[in-house]
Amino acid sequence: MEIKIRRRRGYIAETTVEKEVEEEEQPLSPAARLFHAPEFNCYIISVVGLKKKIQPDVIIEGIKQTLIRHPRFSSKLVNNRKEQKWVRxxxxxxxxxxxxxxxxxxxxNANADxxxxxxxxxxxxxxxDTSKxxxxxxxxxxxxxxxxxxVVLRVHHSLGDGMSMMSLVLACTRKTSNPNELPSLPYQNRPSSGSSSLKTSSRYYSRFFWLxxxxxxxxxxxxxxVCDALEFIATTLFLKDTETPIKGNFGLSxxxxxxxxHRTVSLDDIKLIKKAMKMTVNDVVLGVSQAGLSQYLKRRYDEKKKAGEQEESKRNSSNILKGIRLRGALLVNIRPTTGIQDLADMMAKGSKCRWGNWIGYIVFPFSIALCDDPLEHLRxxxxxxxxxxNSLEAVLTFVVGKILLKSLGVQRAAYVLNRxxxxxxxxxxxxxxxxxxxSFYGHTVTYMAPSVYGHPHALTMHFQSYMNKLTISLTVDPTVISDPHKLCDDWEESLRSIKAAVQERSSTQ
Incomplete structure (x- = not known):
């Protein structure tokens, strides 16, 4: 009986050692390897404004107690001939x-910005530095x-996607009203009308109509x-956007x-428009972005014309805008919702929440036009x-990306996605x-402006909500867009005109 117990203990000890080795060394996921390819070497960067002077010792001690307990933040990249590994x-x-x-x-203060x-x-x-x-x-x-x-936080995209990174940073913060509590995110209403509509259908309509x-x-x-999949294939092979003043020519450069x-605006204005138009915040942000991009492109085209051709310039700009194909790659988080508490637990005791790069893409066609009614952009x-x-495009692009990585290898898959x-x-x-x-380790936060760079786009628009504010972050190639502040101005002006149109419409009704 004693021998059996000893063997069992030995087995447990061996299993523990194996688990420790597995935790010490982990191969890079296919997505992480993709983000280290020269064609797709991406970084996440976030600028965080604070309300008081920084106390470096306090922040360093806070990082020691939280951030470095996360496996990815305490592992370095090791390149072997056979594979790439995360090594603790x-x-x-x-x-x-x-x-x-x-x-x-x-x-x-004038030039601090x-x-x-x-x-x-x-x-x-x-x-x-890959040595750490x-x-x-x-x-x-x-x-x-x-x-x-x-504070400026910079991490390599192979450590995780923007959603997981932002959630992890928030897991390192606390409410200023209660320093012991994690931040609260707004409750996201998922359409629950489906179940109620089924009950209503079975109650008031025939089963045939329901079917x-x-x-x-x-x-x-x-x-x-299927249509979205065909468009993605066509985009990879030959379907290009119109060469506009905001489209870069990256290729494999x-x-x-x-x-x-970045620019900060009132989130209450967004919510006012959302309520009046019966839309989501995302719908409003996309609509205002369409209006802002249209105004910015109009100005850029007008600048190419001579001052004496103002009337002709106006007509030509309108015609040019109508014929523009301008699409954006919308990043979509496809993982199950990961709470901030789960990420806080991960740093403390190793939670099993789904970490890494779980993002898909939606190819979104922006409608570029000069509309007499500003609300048309929202519609x-x-x-x-x-x-x-009503499409599985985001999941499809995620799955296709994994298939390309496994079948073609990292370099070829990076080439395809880059193209x-x-x-x-x-x-x-x-x-x-x-x-x-x-607060971020005792320092009250005024704004957060996250973004990403390294991908083949001359313009990246990120929107981050915080309290009653919305921060717009623009990451641009200055050789293509030399005046990003004017694009921020156009976005703000479009928001004001749409808000005014909504208020006028409400007062009329």
Whole structure:
């Protein structure tokens, strides 16, 4: 009996050792390998504004207690001949926290924002050191127009997608009203009318009508998915967007310096429009973006004309805009909802929440036009997004990406995906943030502006909500879009005109 017990204990010990080895070394997932390919070497960067001066020791100690407990933030990339692996290593947090010396007397408030933009732009040209975990935090003692100090977090996209990264950062924050509580995200109403409509159908309509409705919905889902799949194939092979002043010519070019700017607007204005038009926040943001892009392109085309041809210029610009094919790659999170608590547990005791890159793409056609009625942009955006919701395009692109990686290998799969995205114009994403004020290791947050670079687009638009504000982050190729602040102005002006149209419509009704 004693021998059996000893053997069982030995078996447990061997199993524990095997598990420790597995945890110490893990091969890169296909998606992580893709993000290390030269054609698709992507980084996630987030600028966070704080309400008070940074205390570096406090933030460093906080990172030691939370962030580095996550496996990806405590593992370095090891390239072997056969495979790439994540290997656990001892992390020296001080090596990842960068505190640049800034002559605050020289940099006045007037050009502090420009200094921040230049600093972040320089970071886009510097690769992370692969001899240590692929992340870094920059603490800037810099007073800008909308923050007392600034934190810049930069991580390699192979560590995870934007949704998981943002959730992980939020797991490191706490409510300012209660420092022991994690942030609360707004409750996302999923359409629950389906079950009630089925009950209503069985109650008031015949079973035949209910069956026809279900068959029609399923048929449209299949047809839309097939059409979207054919468009994706055509985009990869030959279907290109119109060459406009905001479309870059990346192809397989080397890394370019990117410029990142942000603008904060009232989320209450978005919600006012949403309620009046019976839409979602995403519908409104897409509609305003269509209007802003239309105004920006009109100005760029008008600038090419001579001052003496104003009337002709107006007519030509209108005709040119009508014929534009401009599509954006909308990033869609396809994983089951991961709570902030799950990620907090992961850093504390190893939660099994689904980490990594679980994103699909939707090729979204932006309607570029000069509309007499500003609300027309909202209607067109809602019509398109409703059609896209009744499709499995996001899941399909995710699955196809995995199949390409397994069948063609990383280099060829990266070439195919790079080509597909290069034939579109821009990237677009929208992230939901906390509904109350939060603090980052004791430092109250004023705004969060996340973005990504390294993919073949000259324009990337990210939207991040926080409390009652919405921050617009534009990452642009300055050789293509040299005036990103004007695009922010056009977006704001479009929001104001749409809000005014909604208020006028409400008062009339």
């Amino acid at each position: 290593t001892n992390v020296v947090v001080e090596d990842h926290v960068i505190i640049p010396k800034i002559e605050t007397k020289i940099i006045k 420009a200094f921040l933009e230049s600093y972040v732009s320089d970071l886009t040209t510097i690769p992370l 975990p692929l992340w870094e935090v920059h603490l800037l003692d810099l007073k800008t127009s909308d923050a007392e100090n600034v 026809v409705t279900v068959l029609w919905t399923a048929t449209m889902l299949v047809l839309n998915t 080397t890394r370019k310096r990117m410029c990142m700017v 067109r955006a809602k019509s398109t997004i409703d059609r896209k919701k 597909a995205l290069s034939n579109t114009t821009m990237s677009f994403s929208n992230l939901v943030g906390p509904i109350e004020e939060i």
